[in-house]
Amino acid sequence: MLAMNIEKFSFTYPGVDEPSLKNITLPIEKNNITALIGPSGCGKSTLLRSMNRIHDLYPGNKYDGKIELLDETNKKYKNILKIKKENEFIKLRQQVGMIFQKPTPFPMSIFDNVAYGLKIAGIRNKSELSDRVEAALKGSALWNEVHDRLNKSAMGLSGGQQQRLCIARAVAVKPEVLLFDEPTSALDPISTSAIEELIVELKKDVSIAIVTHNMQQASRISDYTAFMYLGDLIEYDKTENIFLNPKEKRTEDYITGRFG
Amino acid sequence: MEKIFQKFAFSSATLVFIILLGIFITLFNAARPAINEFGLNFIVDPAWNKEVPLSTPQTTTDKSAAQKSVTDTNDESVDVNDYGDSSDDMIMEDEDDTPTKTIYGGLVPLVGTIFSTLIALAFALPIAMGISIFLAEIAPKKIATFVGGAIELLAAIPSIIFGMWGLYYFAPIVADLFGGFQVSLLTAGLVLGVMILPFMAAITRDSMNTTPDILKESAYALGATKFEVIKDVIFPYSKVGIIGSIILSLGRALGETMAVAFLIGSIFELPHKITDPTISIPVALANNFGEASGLGMSSLFYLALILFVMSFAIISFAKFYFLRKANS
Numbered sequence: 001m002l003a004m005n006i007e008k009f010s011f012t013y014p015g016v017d018e019p020s021l022k023n024i025t026l027p028i029e030k031n032n033i034t035a036l037i038g039p040s041g042c043g044k045s046t047l048l049r050s051m052n053r054i055h056d057l058y059p060g061n062k063y064d065g066k067i068e069l070l071d072e073t074n075k076k077y078k079n080i081l082k083i084k085k086e087n088e089f090i091k092l093r094q095q096v097g098m099i100f101q102k103p104t105p106f107p108m109s110i111f112d113n114v115a116y117g118l119k120i121a122g123i124r125n126k127s128e129l130s131d132r133v134e135a136a137l138k139g140s141a142l143w144n145e146v147h148d149r150l151n152k153s154a155m156g157l158s159g160g161q162q163q164r165l166c167i168a169r170a171v172a173v174k175p176e177v178l179l180f181d182e183p184t185s186a187l188d189p190i191s192t193s194a195i196e197e198l199i200v201e202l203k204k205d206v207s208i209a210i211v212t213h214n215m216q217q218a219s220r221i222s223d224y225t226a227f228m229y230l231g232d233l234i235e236y237d238k239t240e241n242i243f244l245n246p247k248e249k250r251t252e253d254y255i256t257g258r259f260g
Numbered sequence: 261m262e263k264i265f266q267k268f269a270f271s272s273a274t275l276v277f278i279i280l281l282g283i284f285i286t287l288f289n290a291a292r293p294a295i296n297e298f299g300l301n302f303i304v305d306p307a308w309n310k311e312v313p314l315s316t317p318q319t320t321t322d323k324s325a326a327q328k329s330v331t332d333t334n335d336e337s338v339d340v341n342d343y344g345d346s347s348d349d350m351i352m353e354d355e356d357d358t359p360t361k362t363i364y365g366g367l368v369p370l371v372g373t374i375f376s377t378l379i380a381l382a383f384a385l386p387i388a389m390g391i392s393i394f395l396a397e398i399a400p401k402k403i404a405t406f407v408g409g410a411i412e413l414l415a416a417i418p419s420i421i422f423g424m425w426g427l428y429y430f431a432p433i434v435a436d437l438f439g440g441f442q443v444s445l446l447t448a449g450l451v452l453g454v455m456i457l458p459f460m461a462a463i464t465r466d467s468m469n470t471t472p473d474i475l476k477e478s479a480y481a482l483g484a485t486k487f488e489v490i491k492d493v494i495f496p497y498s499k500v501g502i503i504g505s506i507i508l509s510l511g512r513a514l515g516e517t518m519a520v521a522f523l524i525g526s527i528f529e530l531p532h533k534i535t536d537p538t539i540s541i542p543v544a545l546a547n548n549f550g551e552a553s554g555l556g557m558s559s560l561f562y563l564a565l566i567l568f569v570m571s572f573a574i575i576s577f578a579k580f581y582f583l584r585k586a587n588s
Contacts, residue, residue, distance in 0.1 A: 052481060054477055054480060054481055057476075057477065057480055059400075086485065090483040090484075090485065091483070093480065093481050093482065093483040094482070094483040097481060097482070098477075098478075098481035100474050100477065100478060101474070102474060104472075104474050104475050104477075104478040106475070106478070106479065106492065106493055106496070107493075107496040107497050107499075108492075108496065116479070116482060116484075116492065117482035117483060120482065120483060120484050120485075120488050120492075121483060166478065169482065170481075170482070173482060173483070
């Protein structure tokens with residue numbers, strides 16, 4: 001089953017003639033990890049940022065084709081490119097969460113960070129909030145490190161802890177899909193492997209798309225891999241096929257380090 | 261060369277402290293007769309340039325008031341407060357048999373300064389926040405650049421122009437709207453507010469603009485609305501800068517002389533309402549410095565010292581606050 005289905009999707013930034021993404025068709029399998037790889041400027045981050053329409057914070061982008069999202073009932077798909085109203089955007093972003101290149105804790109306490117998405121979704125009940133914050137922190141392998149200082153500022157955590165906090169914050173609102181935009185590019189190797197383990201753990205509950213520059217990371221954690229180049233999707237397959245037996249020459253050149 | 265350069269840099273930096281200390285010492289020395297005479301009572305005494313009989317000491321005079329040197333300040337008997345009563349003063353002077361002395365108190369200009377500044381802040385703060393939120397978060401780039409430029413121009417207008425504009429165009433409107441006098445604490449406060457508005461708005465906008473896009477995107481990506489992002493992410497993130505803008509504006513409003521001189525009424529009377537005319541410390545200094553001598557002059561220096569200490573305390577507090585914030 002597909003969590004998201006991208007079909008003939010094209011994307012053009014404002015003030016540019018050439019589309020940055022051309023006719024992309026890509027399935028995002030439910031409860032699997034799909035890695036997007038490719039050299040800088042290939043459009044993988046642009047594609048990821050289209051999947052929760054965070055691009056729309058900056059006006060003037062042009063979309064074509066469709067990106068469908070499976071709704072909560074697991075029955076119907078909805079084209080998210082049709083969304084126009086603010087409340088629909090809010091709902092979309094509650095269903096499709098995002099983790100960024102750098103940890104982005106808000107300037108507030110650890111508890112408030114994780115509870116933030118819940119609070120703005122209208123949950124006010126104190127015990128429900130603390131239950132869900134605890135569950136999210138446990139789910140992000142951070143509870144043991146922070147349970148005795150939930151009211152301290154999140155700025156005091158280490159980089160790796162901050163990134164796990166951001167994951168907990170995204171997980172707390174129970175999204176269907178999580179988008180990771182190079183989540184470990186600012187972290188040391190130990191924090192990186194902790195995040196990787198966490199991402200693999202998370203796929204029980206959510207479907208995951210991850211942009212990464214690190215091909216070992218893609219091969220370690222992903223189930224499917226898409227190789228993109230200059231705005232085109234060159235090849236999409238199971239991860240072991242992409243890395244062991246690529247069909248396209250350009251894919252092989254890239255994963256063997258001949259360019260990129 | 262290296263040595264000379266280092267010495268030059270070092271002495272330049274030292275110069276600042278010397279100037280600061282020098283000003284303080286000069287002010288303090290010049291104010292000393294008034295400090296000896298009135299002590300801290302100066303701050304709570306509303307009388308300015310008032311003749312009182314020597315024999316019955318007023319509540320405001322302290323022990324050292326017995327000094328005879330006080331009475332030689334007869335040249336100041338032209339009372340700036342109420343021209344109508346000046347004939348009475350003349351009569352009092354003519355009856356030379358009861359010895360009098362002149363007393364000075366700083367309460368009126370102190371109240372005028374504090375309240376005109378508070379009115380200015382209360383007026384400017386919400387509008388400055390509105391402007392900076394609009395410029396930083398809502399307006400399209402082109403409009404934000406244009407409006408931002410206009411606001412910076414507003415900051416460049418000399419204060420005397422604000423004073424003239426305020427007196428001829430703004431004061432009648434204030435009097436129509438709120439009743440009372442055209443020149444008043446309220447008029448002065450509002451025009452002061454207009455004057456500090458561009459500073460506050462520009463600094464606040466700049467500090468809001470330092471909020472990283474990625475942080476705002478993180479909040480939007482959780483389903484936050486624009487209002488929630490501004491309230492929960494941008495405001496807390498730029499809080500230090502916003503408080504800094506308030507304190508800098510406060511410093512400017514406290515010391516502003518020219519515009520306030522046009523608008524506050526310049527009379528040594530405690531205001532009962534904010535629509536009453538009164539005087540502020542800088543205006544009292546500017547208006548009376550030319551004619552003052554003796555204890556009157558010393559009292560002006562006392563006022564100046566109070567203003568200096570007030571401004572210094574506010575800026576030091578701000579520095580301390582920022583340092584603590586920056587370290588945490």
